[in-house]
Amino acid sequence: MKEPEDNPYIRDLELEFKDIEEMTEEEAEQQVELLREAVEYHDYRYYVQSNPVISDKAYDQLFDRLEKLEKEFNLQTENSPTQRVGGEPVDELETREHVTEMLSLDSSEEEEEVREFADRVREGVEEAQYHLEPKFDGLSVEFVYRDGELEAAVTRGNGVEGDDITQNARTINSVPLKLHQAPDLLVVRGEVYMPRDGFQELNKERVEKGKEPFANPRNAAAGTVRQLDPSVVADRPMDVFFYDIMETSADPQTQKEAMDLMEKVGLKVNEYNQLVNDIDEFIEYRNDMMERREDLNYDIDGVVAKVNDFDKRDKLGFTATHPRWAFAYKFPAKTGTTKVRDIAVQVGRTGKLTPVALLEPVDVKGVTISRASLHNEKQAQKLGISEGARVKVERAGDVIPQIQEVIEEGKEVFEMPETCPVCGSEVVGEKEHHFCTGGLACPAQLKRKLQYFASEEAMDIEGLGEKVAEQLVEQGLIEGIPDLYRLEKQDLLELEKFAEKSANNLLEEIGASKNIDLASFLTALGIRHVGKETARDLSKEFRLEELMKASEEDLKEIEDIGPEVAENIVSFFDGAGKELVKDLLDEGVNPQREEVGEELEGLKLVITGSIEGYTREELIELLERHGADVTSSVSSETDYLVVGENPGESKMEAAEEEGVEELDEGRFRDEVLSQI
Secondary structure, X not given: OOOXXXXXXXXXXXXXXXXXXXXXXXXXXXXXXXXXHHHHHHHHHHHHOOOXXXXXXXHHHHHHHHHHHHHHOOOOOOOOHHHHHOOOOOOOOOEEEOOOOOOOOOEEOOHHHHHXXXXXXXXXXXXXXXXXXXXXXXXXXXXXXXXXXXXXXXXXXXXXXXXXXXXXXXOOOOOOOEOOOOOOEEEEEEEEEOOHHHHHHHHHHHHHOOOOXXXXXXXXXXXXXXXOOXXXXXXXXXXXXXXXXXXXOOOXXXXXXXXXXXXXXXXXXXXXXXXXXXHHHHHHHHHHHHHHHHHXXXXXXXXXXXXXXXXXXXXXXXXXXXXXXXXXXXXXXXXOEEEEEEXXXXXXXXXXXXXEEEEEEEEEOOEEEEEEEOOOHHHHHHHOOEOOOEEEEEEEOOOEEXXXXXXXXXXXXXXXXXXXXXXXXXXXXXXXXXXXXXXXXOHHHHHHHHHHHHOOOOOOOOXXXXXXXXXXXXXXXXXXXXXXXXXXXXXXHOOOOOOHHHHHHHHHHHHHOOOOEHHHHHHHOOOOOOOHHHHHHHHHHOOHHHHHHOOHHHHHOOOOOOHHHHHHHHHHHHOHHHHHHHHHHHOOOOOEOOOOOOOOOOOEXXXXXXXXXXXXXXXXXXXXXXXXXXXXXXXXXXXXXXEOEOOOXXXXXXXXXXXXXXEEHHHHHHHXXXXX
């Protein structure tokens, strides 16, 4: 892309502009054209060439001036640089047919198959040069430019048609909205991707907010470009490389000429493209790029060789699924060892801080791993984990990602921050763990507490899951748990994916939760170490007002409640918990202590496996409501082990050792449930 001629806004100058109020419409139109040309040129220098020629301050001055003129004189166009912020959200992405079918490439990790490809080429055209390119691990997209203007961007889809992501593509800075010296028609293929550094920053932000991180940059890119809200795309780090001309009114004769044309009109091409004369150079190129890929800021999973001459391509032709003139030599999957790119700190419901290693994505037993919990500062330091360290990764029990050891040291060993990464509150240490002191003032804790409060084992508010909880907090609709009961329909209608019916349903669920049993209410309060079983024990012994005044000694008289749990309960009701309960009661929440029957009084049971018609929680609640004592482990005091479908071997072995009688599902129903 050439530097625009006779444009006064292409250098770092002290710019003076005429007052907008004094400008004629014709003057405004002329200046807008010059400003657009200048901003596009500076975008190209910054995002494509990584070589800016003016300062950020001067660029901002140009952009702000353009934005003001367009608004004042109503000169906005969809391909103006000012429109990259993203348009209005859509209900769904439309499907659009490709100008030219987008085929996949034949590929292999085996050198022998690469040489067989070269033999087939020689049989068809005798001699051929090859244009070599990295094989990007992103999302393939067709871009259509007419008269230099971006008309459409369409994902590969099934090769014949794909999702129209034009509005999202406009927000990507390296996608030109207008080309210079371009042919009338230019249809190009590009790979939209998320740079590695941007991917790690995005994942770090997601982890710190309590969200699930993306598995790898490809998934992140694919999920981003299919967002229904272009403003979300605009906020994420996205980039693109262009690598093929699919159709054009120009007349390039080779892949090299096609790449030169794309670069000339302002499209970003890769610096590692090469032209070679034989397949041995292709194999050497592949090995070189495989060594180099760790240092790149984008993912590649192989390299591609394309016959350079288009006439020879025509002779070689196509199969039903791929061209005969191109081949991808893929890299083997990275397995076992990888690099720690960063360490994020996640804030949980109770305020506990958990360090999470963000990894260069690596394949472990067929699963891509991009994160591993470090549990606490002590464990991280014991392993010697730090940013930049090379580590060995395993899947504990073939499920949970776990760092086994540090193979190569990185920077300074991890230390827990002194302030919360989400709210900035002081961090305090308790034994081996660290906690944020922000409480519900910490958005991360509030989101998790709200989600937990609404969960099935607590207030059982269907429809209030993780995403809804996040939106309610992020939109400022909920600053404390009692705000949940102050929500109105209009508040919910402003949230993503909420319509009249879903808003009404959620409000009904919230209203219904006001009449709740005491055990569920105590569970919902989120007192540390007080789960559903402990909450049931408490609800049997105390009414709510009695529990709020109970001493540690009173609480320790209850079986299975030790000093630490007792201290947590007293501390909760002496502190913010007292005000929380009062506010919830003021909003009409009415927790009722369930009457306990005596039909199963004194019966001690342990359950293993599932019983048809009940969840585990429902069954335990039913039995305890009628006087039974249901425990989690078999002891000599256990009366029966209830054995359902898919029982655990350890409990059955323990029952045999202790001489505890087993009840299968039939006997359990006849001898126990029949008494209720």
